[in-house]
Amino acid sequence: MSKEGQRQKLVITRKAKSRSWLYEEGQRQKLVMKWRTVHKTFNTERRRELVRITEDVQDAVDDAGVREGMVLVSAMHITAGVWVNDDEPGIHEDALEWLDKLAPPSWKEPVNDVARELLPDGGDYRHHRGGEDNGDAHLKNLLVHHQVVLPITEGRLDLGPWQQVFYCEFDGRRPKRLVIKVMGE
Amino acid sequence: MSKEGQRQKLVITRKAKSRSWLYEEGQRQKLVMKWRTVHKTFNTERRRELVRITEDVQDAVDDAGVREGMVLVSAMHITAGVWVNDDEPGIHEDALEWLDKLAPPSWKEPVNDVARELLPDGGDYRHHRGGEDNGDAHLKNLLVHHQVVLPITEGRLDLGPWQQVFYCEFDGRRPKRLVIKVMGE
Amino acid sequence: MSKEGQRQKLVITRKAKSRSWLYEEGQRQKLVMKWRTVHKTFNTERRRELVRITEDVQDAVDDAGVREGMVLVSAMHITAGVWVNDDEPGIHEDALEWLDKLAPPSWKEPVNDVARELLPDGGDYRHHRGGEDNGDAHLKNLLVHHQVVLPITEGRLDLGPWQQVFYCEFDGRRPKRLVIKVMGE
Numbered sequence: 001m002s003k004e005g006q007r008q009k010l011v012i013t014r015k016a017k018s019r020s021w022l023y024e025e026g027q028r029q030k031l032v033m034k035w036r037t038v039h040k041t042f043n044t045e046r047r048r049e050l051v052r053i054t055e056d057v058q059d060a061v062d063d064a065g066v067r068e069g070m071v072l073v074s075a076m077h078i079t080a081g082v083w084v085n086d087d088e089p090g091i092h093e094d095a096l097e098w099l100d101k102l103a104p105p106s107w108k109e110p111v112n113d114v115a116r117e118l119l120p121d122g123g124d125y126r127h128h129r130g131g132e133d134n135g136d137a138h139l140k141n142l143l144v145h146h147q148v149v150l151p152i153t154e155g156r157l158d159l160g161p162w163q164q165v166f167y168c169e170f171d172g173r174r175p176k177r178l179v180i181k182v183m184g185e
Numbered sequence: 186m187s188k189e190g191q192r193q194k195l196v197i198t199r200k201a202k203s204r205s206w207l208y209e210e211g212q213r214q215k216l217v218m219k220w221r222t223v224h225k226t227f228n229t230e231r232r233r234e235l236v237r238i239t240e241d242v243q244d245a246v247d248d249a250g251v252r253e254g255m256v257l258v259s260a261m262h263i264t265a266g267v268w269v270n271d272d273e274p275g276i277h278e279d280a281l282e283w284l285d286k287l288a289p290p291s292w293k294e295p296v297n298d299v300a301r302e303l304l305p306d307g308g309d310y311r312h313h314r315g316g317e318d319n320g321d322a323h324l325k326n327l328l329v330h331h332q333v334v335l336p337i338t339e340g341r342l343d344l345g346p347w348q349q350v351f352y353c354e355f356d357g358r359r360p361k362r363l364v365i366k367v368m369g370e
Numbered sequence: 371m372s373k374e375g376q377r378q379k380l381v382i383t384r385k386a387k388s389r390s391w392l393y394e395e396g397q398r399q400k401l402v403m404k405w406r407t408v409h410k411t412f413n414t415e416r417r418r419e420l421v422r423i424t425e426d427v428q429d430a431v432d433d434a435g436v437r438e439g440m441v442l443v444s445a446m447h448i449t450a451g452v453w454v455n456d457d458e459p460g461i462h463e464d465a466l467e468w469l470d471k472l473a474p475p476s477w478k479e480p481v482n483d484v485a486r487e488l489l490p491d492g493g494d495y496r497h498h499r500g501g502e503d504n505g506d507a508h509l510k511n512l513l514v515h516h517q518v519v520l521p522i523t524e525g526r527l528d529l530g531p532w533q534q535v536f537y538c539e540f541d542g543r544r545p546k547r548l549v550i551k552v553m554g555e
Contacts, residue, residue: 033218033403033555035438035439035554035555037438037521037523037528068220068222069220069368070257070366070368072440072519072521074519074520074521075530076528076529076530076533077530077532077533078454078455078456078530078532078533083327084263084331085263085323085326085327086263086312086323088312088315089311090310090311090312090313090314090315091310091311091312091320091323093311094305094310094311094312094320094323094324095323095324095327097305097306098288098303098305098324101302101303102287102303102472103468111306112302113298113302113483113484114298114299114302114303114484115302117471117482117483117484117485118468118471118472118484120464120467120468121467121481125460125461125464126459126460126461126463126464127456127458127460127461127464128460129460130458130460135461135464138455138456138461138464138465139464139465139468141455142453142455142465142513142514143327143328143513143514144327144328145330145515146454147518147519148332149257149259149332149334149519150259151222151257151259151364151366153222153364153366158222158261158364158366159261160260160261160262160263160362162262162263163261163262163263177530179521179523179528181440181521181523181528183439183440183554184220184368185218185220218403253405253407254405254553255442255551255553268512269448269516270448270508270511270512271448271497271508273497273500274496275495275496275497275498275499275500276495276496276497276505276508278496279490279495279496279497279505279508279509280508280509280512282490282491283473283488283490283509286487286488287472287488296491297487298483298487299483299484299487299488300487328512328513329512329513330515333517334442334444334517334519335444336407336442336444336549336551338407338549338551343407343446343549343551344446345445345446345447345448345547347447347448348446348447348448369405369553370403370405
C-alpha cells in the first residue's frame with residue numbers, strides 16, 4: 001500500500017470511529033451536526049435591484065453536505081432585504097414601485113399624495129442630517145425584512161414550486177454583504 | 186422471552202449504545218439531534234382566511250420528542266403568510282381590512298384614496314398580464330412574511346400568553362401547502 | 371490534592387469522556403450541541419421605545435459557549451417587535467413617526483389623511499370593543515415582526531458593521547417579556 005493509500009485509510013478509519021449513530025425506527029442516522037458559513041458580496045449597477053440567489057443558497061447546502069436542516073439567509077446591511085417570492089418580472093416591478101410609495105425616497109419627487117404624506121413630517125428624513133440620503137432604504141428594510149430561514153429536506157431547499165429567494169438591494173452601487181449559514185446533519 | 190420481546194430489547198440496547206451523553210453542570214444530557222418535517226395542506230373556503238395552527242405546531246414538536254429546540258413554520262406559497270398574533274376576531278378583521286388598503290386588490294374597487302394610490306400607477310398589477318389576479322396577495326406576503334421560527338423549551342412552544350400561530354391565506358380556494366420543521370434534542 | 375481539586379478533576383474527566391469528536395478535513399470538532407434560553411423583561415417608561423439589545427444577545431451567546439450556531443430573539447408579546455437596524459436616533463424617530471402613519475393609533479388624532487384612511491373604516495379598531503386601545507400596536511407588530519434569527523460565527527454575532535438588534539416597544543409602561551434562544555456548538 002502506498003503512503004497516500006495508508007493516510008487515506010487512516011483518515012477513513014478515524015472518521016468511522018468518531019461518528020455516533022442513532023438506531024431509531026429501523027433507520028441508522030449520523031449524529032454529526034454540520035455548519036457552513038458563506039459570505040457573498042453584491043455590488044449592483046442600479047440603486048435598487050433584485051438578485052435571485054436560490055441557486056447560491058442550494059450550493060451552500062450542497063457544499064455543507066446537509067440532508068436535514070435549516071439555512072439562514074441574511075443581509076448584513078440595514079438598507080437591503082431578503083425575501084422569498086415569485087421570479088416574475090411583473091411582480092418585481094410592481095413591488096419596487098409600491099415600496100417607493102410606502103417608504104418614499106426624498107431624493108426624488110414623491111410619486112403621489114400617499115408617498116408625500118408618508119415622508120417624514122418635515123419633508124425629509126432626520127437620518128439625512130448626517131449627510132445620508134437612504135432613509136427610505138432603512139424603512140424598506142424594516143418592511144420586507146433582512147432575512148429568511150429555509151428548511152432543508154433530503155438535501156434540497158424545501159420550497160414551494162414558485163418560491164425563489166432574492167437579495168433585495170435598496171441602496172446599491174457599492175459592495176454589500178450577505179451571509180448564508182447552513183446547519184444540519 | 187417472546188420474539189417480539191427480544192426484538193424490543195435489542196432495539197433498546199442498540200439505542201442505548203448509540204447515544205452519547207454529556208456530563209455538564211451535574212446534568213446528563215442526550216446528544217441526539219432530532220428532525221421532524223410535517224407538510225400540511227390548506228384549502229380554504231374563502232379567498233382570505235386566518236387558520237389557527239398553534240396546536241398543529243405543538244403536535245409536531247410532541248411527535249418529534251424535542252425538549253429543547255426550534256421550529257420553523259413556513260408557507261410554501263408566495264400568496265400566503267404565517268404570523269404570530271392574538272386569536273381575537275376583532276383584530277383579525279382589523280388586520281384583513283387594513284391589508285386590503287396597504288396592498289389593495291385590483292379585482293374590486295379600492296376602498297378609499299389611499300388604496301387607490303397604492304395600486305400600481307397604471308391601475309392594475311403588471312403581474313396580471315399573465316392572467317393572474319392575485320398581485321395584492323404577493324404584496325401581502327411580503328408585508329406580513331411567510332414564516333416564523335418558534336422556540337421550544339422543556340417540550341413546549343415558548344410563547345407569550347397571547348401568542349398564537351396563524352396560517353394567513355390571501356388567495357385561497359385551492360390546495361396550498363405549509364411546512365413545519367422541528368429540530369432539537 | 372485538595373477535595374476541591376479532586377472534584378474539579380473528576381468533572382473534567384467526565385466531560386472529556388462524554389464528548390464525541392469528528393475528524394474531518396484534518397480538524398477535530400466537538401459534537402456537543404448547546405442550548406441556552408434567556409428570558410428578559412422590559413418595562414419601558416414611554417409607550418413606544420426602542421431598546422438596544424445587541425449586547426444582551428452576545429452575552430447569552432458567550433454564556434452558552436457557542437462558537438458556531440444561531441440565536442433566535444423573539445418578543446413574547448403581540449404588541450412589540452424585534453428588528454435589526456441602525457443605532458441612529460434620526461432613523462429611530464423617522465421610523466416611529468412613519469409607523470404611526472402606516473398603523474395609526476386611535477387614541478390620538480390621525481396625523482394626516484393617509485393615517486386617517488388607514489384607520490379602520492368605522493374610525494376605531496374592532497379590537498377596542500373589549501376595552502383595549504392598542505390595536506395599532508398589533509398592526510405594527512405584524513409590519514416589523516416580532517423576531518429575528520442571527521448567525522453566530524467564531525463565537526460572535528455575525529452582523530454587518532451597522533447592524534444592531536432592538537427590542538421595539540409599541541405598547542409599554544408594563545412588564546413585557548422577550549426570549550433569547552441560543553443553539554450551536
